[in-house]
Amino acid sequence: MKRFIFFINFILVFHIANAQTKAIxxxxxxxxxxxxxxxxxxxxxxxxxxxxxxxxxxxxxxxxxxxxxxxxxxxxxxxxxxxxxxxxxxxxxxxxxxxxxxxxxxxxxxxxxxxxxxxxxxxxxxxxxxxxxxxxxxxxxxxxxxxxxxxxxxxxxxxxxxxxxxxxxxxxxxxxxxxxxxxxxxxxxxxxxxxxxxxxxxxxxxxxxxxxxxxxxxxxxxxxxFSTLKGKAYAPPVYDRKTLTGEHLVIEQRDIATNYMSCIMNAPTMTNADYYAFVLAINALSGSMNYELRTKLGLSYAPGAIVKIQQIPYTSMFVSTTQPKKAFKAMITVYNNIKEGKYGERYLEALKKEHRDRYYRHQESASSIVKDLGEAEVLGDYSITENMVANFNKVSLQNMKDSFGKYLKGAIWIYLGDEQVGRAAFQ
CATH class of the missing domain: 3.30.830.10 (Metalloenzyme, LuxS/M16 peptidase-like)
Incomplete structure (x- = not known):
């Protein structure tokens, strides 16, 4: 009985402490x-x-x-x-x-x-x-x-x-x-x-x-x-969120030993209901790229993919390599595998755990807490970051596949390095 009462008290204390850590x-x-x-x-x-x-x-x-x-x-x-x-x-x-x-x-x-x-x-x-x-x-x-x-x-x-x-x-x-x-x-x-x-x-x-x-x-x-701080009329900016269509190539000649490639695509905003499933899908893409291009093929030391989170977000799939043509083909293969949903429930759970761990690590730093809350407020509402773990936990495999196909329809390929080699890589 005493153990039971202790357990109930512990739960109450935990919930009270948890409530106190919520931002206001x-x-x-x-x-x-x-x-x-x-x-x-x-x-x-x-x-x-x-x-x-x-x-x-x-x-x-x-x-x-x-x-x-x-x-x-x-x-x-x-x-x-x-x-x-x-x-x-x-x-x-x-x-x-x-x-x-x-x-x-x-x-x-x-x-x-x-x-x-x-x-x-x-x-x-x-x-x-x-x-x-x-x-x-x-x-x-x-x-x-x-x-x-x-x-x-x-x-x-x-x-x-x-x-x-x-x-x-x-x-x-x-x-x-x-x-x-x-x-x-x-x-x-x-x-x-x-x-x-x-x-x-x-x-x-x-x-x-x-x-x-x-x-x-x-x-x-x-x-x-701050009693003297004055307020003036302010109209928030209006952002033109266009959807990319087709594929485009941008090349900048640079005499460097390693060539850099990035594929830029659309992404949902942080306030969009698709955001959580899409981020997990891009994390799956990044992990698969790292395994295929770095571990398996040895084409790059740092391949990956990210969602650039901002008012007009975008997705970047990137690689640095001395073999652009092979890297380009490998990137396409990995991309198509993720688009077709070639990953399972176990992988999804690992992705969710990674986000939970990252969130709790951020909570260990006061400056990281401030940055996360502030960015979320700029992009929609500070409470987004407070509810992030719960929203990532709700994502299903079908949600990931649907969001991937919904936003990744057009692309801009960016290439920095030997122009002649670059043009040959994309043929």
């Missing part, structure tokens, strides 16, 4: 806040800015990434660059800023006992960035150097080619990092004006926090620090 959402003076309370020794937070590349044209490519990086590092109204950096170093506070295709962030990570110090630097970076001209120039030059390095990296370049080809003539094709030319033309004043006039708007911002802090404690901090 609330507003503070019109600013949306998402909080996941944890018992971790670290706290992580990010102020998200919606829109990404849809906020500016190609001539200003990179301005948002530069603005957020500078806001986080180039001093504030209340702290000089030196004081800001010394305080961050003294308390082990990590503050950074950046922007991607769909959103930008200013982030802060610190250990829980220094949350007050971390919050002061974080909130001042959001509300009162100073864009110190000397530090701004250093930040800009570092980013331009990074762009030159990325252009010489084949994997980065083929990803850029994928976005440019998939979303040609669309704002969505703009590289959020910009170019050396666009970055070179930005001044501290231009970037400051962009930040204060176009980004600093609580109607396009939301805050995500994960750590050992209560809703009441967080509300007090937000009330004290």
């Amino acid at each position: 959402s609330f507003d503070v003076n019109g600013l949306k806040v998402i909080l996941k309370s944890t018992q971790k020794e670290t706290v992580s937070m990010s102020m998200f800015f919606r829109g990404g590349v849809m906020n500016y044209n190609a001539e200003r490519a990179g301005i948002e990434n530069l603005a957020l990086a500078s806001a986080a590092t180039c001093g504030t109204k209340n702290y000089s660059v030196v004081d800001y950096q010394e305080l961050a170093d003294e308390y082990g506070i990590d503050i950074s800023g950046s922007s991607t295709t769909d959103y930008g962030t200013i982030n802060m990570d610190c250990i829980s006992k220094y949350l007050d110090q971390g919050w002061k630097l974080f909130s001042d970076a959001v509300i009162n960035p100073a864009f110190d001209k000397t530090e701004f120039q250093t930040t800009k030059e570092r980013m331009i150097t990074g762009i030159y390095h990325s252009q010489s990296d084949p994997e980065t370049r083929i990803e850029q080619l994928s976005m440019e080809s998939m979303f040609k003539d669309s704002p969505y094709s703009v590289n959020p990092l910009g170019t050396s030319k666009t970055l070179g033309g930005f001044t501290a004043e231009m970037v400051s004006n962009y930040y204060h006039n176009e980004l600093l708007n609580k109607n396009k911002m939301f805050l995500v926090v994960a750590g050992n802090i209560t809703k009441e404690e967080l509300e007090k901090k937000i009330q004290a620090s």
